Amino acid sequence: QYLEQLEAAEPQVLSFITVAAESARAAARQLDDRIAREGTSGLEPLAGVPLGIKDTLCTAGMETTAGARVLKGYIPSYDATAVARLKAAGAILVGKTNCDAFAMGSTTESSDYQVTRNPWDLERVPGGSSGGSAAAVAAEQCVGTLGSDTGGSIRQPAHFCGVVGIKPTYGRVSRSGLIAYGSSLDCVGPLARIVEDAALMLSAIAGGDDMDATSSPRPVQDYAEGLPQASSLNSRPLAGKRIGIIKETIGAGVAAGVSAAFARAARHLESLGADVDEVSLPSSDAGLPAYYVIATSEASSNLSRFDGVRYGLHKQGANIRELYNETRGEGLNAEVKRRILMGTYALSAGYYDAYYKRAQQVRTLVQREMYAALAEHDALISPAAPTAAYRIGQVNSDPLEMYKGDLMTVNLNLAGLPAMVVPCGFEVGGGSRGQPLPVGLQIIGRAFGEADMISLGHIFE
Numbered sequence: 001q002y003l004e005q006l007e008a009a010e011p012q013v014l015s016f017i018t019v020a021a022e023s024a025r026a027a028a029r030q031l032d033d034r035i036a037r038e039g040t041s042g043l044e045p046l047a048g049v050p051l052g053i054k055d056t057l058c059t060a061g062m063e064t065t066a067g068a069r070v071l072k073g074y075i076p077s078y079d080a081t082a083v084a085r086l087k088a089a090g091a092i093l094v095g096k097t098n099c100d101a102f103a104m105g106s107t108t109e110s111s112d113y114q115v116t117r118n119p120w121d122l123e124r125v126p127g128g129s130s131g132g133s134a135a136a137v138a139a140e141q142c143v144g145t146l147g148s149d150t151g152g153s154i155r156q157p158a159h160f161c162g163v164v165g166i167k168p169t170y171g172r173v174s175r176s177g178l179i180a181y182g183s184s185l186d187c188v189g190p191l192a193r194i195v196e197d198a199a200l201m202l203s204a205i206a207g208g209d210d211m212d213a214t215s216s217p218r219p220v221q222d223y224a225e226g227l228p229q230a231s232s233l234n235s236r237p238l239a240g241k242r243i244g245i246i247k248e249t250i251g252a253g254v255a256a257g258v259s260a261a262f263a264r265a266a267r268h269l270e271s272l273g274a275d276v277d278e279v280s281l282p283s284s285d286a287g288l289p290a291y292y293v294i295a296t297s298e299a300s301s302n303l304s305r306f307d308g309v310r311y312g313l314h315k316q317g318a319n320i321r322e323l324y325n326e327t328r329g330e331g332l333n334a335e336v337k338r339r340i341l342m343g344t345y346a347l348s349a350g351y352y353d354a355y356y357k358r359a360q361q362v363r364t365l366v367q368r369e370m371y372a373a374l375a376e377h378d379a380l381i382s383p384a385a386p387t388a389a390y391r392i393g394q395v396n397s398d399p400l401e402m403y404k405g406d407l408m409t410v411n412l413n414l415a416g417l418p419a420m421v422v423p424c425g426f427e428v429g430g431g432s433r434g435q436p437l438p439v440g441l442q443i444i445g446r447a448f449g450e451a452d453m454i455s456l457g458h459i460f461e
């Protein structure tokens, strides 16, 4: 049923780089046979659930391109840990979702394969970089997807497409098999239509991993267990909870439709008994440039492995230098090159103190302010992005304008904290033909406080 919907929607939405219909049908038939033989007891928690995987995550035997031309034809020999854990939990992979090349972007227009459309308004982008993952869920092409989030790439597309997206605490989910962008920022997490589905997926993928030294060995909670059922909610379930609105993320520069939906969401939390106040994080604005220095610096190092020898595209050259130049010249797009150049510049000897070191200092400030705010609050909230979904072509030609849209999300990656986006309303009449455009609320939890954050998000269903 999902494959039928996937195939019907795909020509308009273009969420997938690879569709694995045959292997998915075979896996589903195998499961049917097993249920006929053994019944449904003893089934894995995600048995038979059709999922899509962002193309930045390696899948054994299935082409993995990270949305980049240089990796066309690359077939990994192993599964990313998060993918292996979903498979072990019984999930069926339906394909690989489109993304900005190497997850660099906020619209998915920087993919070297296709421009994914926002299912709510086909003239708009689904966000990025996990735009294919968000669009596939919104168009009901599968139940859930994995995304990766370096500076907002799970949360902003969730907001643009009206779905749930969770960026876990740094280290909660193994990065093994994730094609690295900014290694100190990268997080793997789920997107789904409802909070409970995202929570089930997170429970399956979280946990320590010998293949990633930065993964945390802390025990994993069952994030879906005990999610309050709507019917069992008393009238003030949030009594005693303190929730802080990040002051720097509201006000000037936020579109009216986004502000209005956010204000309603904050009032809703208040009406359920929460104590909601504003909290100022004065270093917030400095986080955005610091993020773009750190992310591009790490990317310039991580992407040196795409040299035409080890993976994917391989161009001939009279000597090794020419081979590199030809391969990288053709295989990496303008946005990827821009970022490699920025990062290389920031790391070069004469500029290191002025840029990279300074950005690391800002990162520490941002982190301290966030931790201080979370010592006094159970959670922080903000809009997920300043506007609802952009029109195709609206920001892609103006990198600075596009980078500014990441203001509300990047600081959580700098701080390593968990954050999720839940749909909280619409910008009425915001679409190209007067359609409603979805708006999401960002909820920020304490480090490894995913369970509390998720139950707060669940209130919005």
Ligand code: GLN
Pocket: 103, 104, 105, 106, 128, 129, 148, 149, 150, 151, 152, 153, 154, 181, 295, 406
């Ligand atoms: N839009 C941000 C960037 O381009 C975030 C991307 C991401 O989280 N992968 O860097």
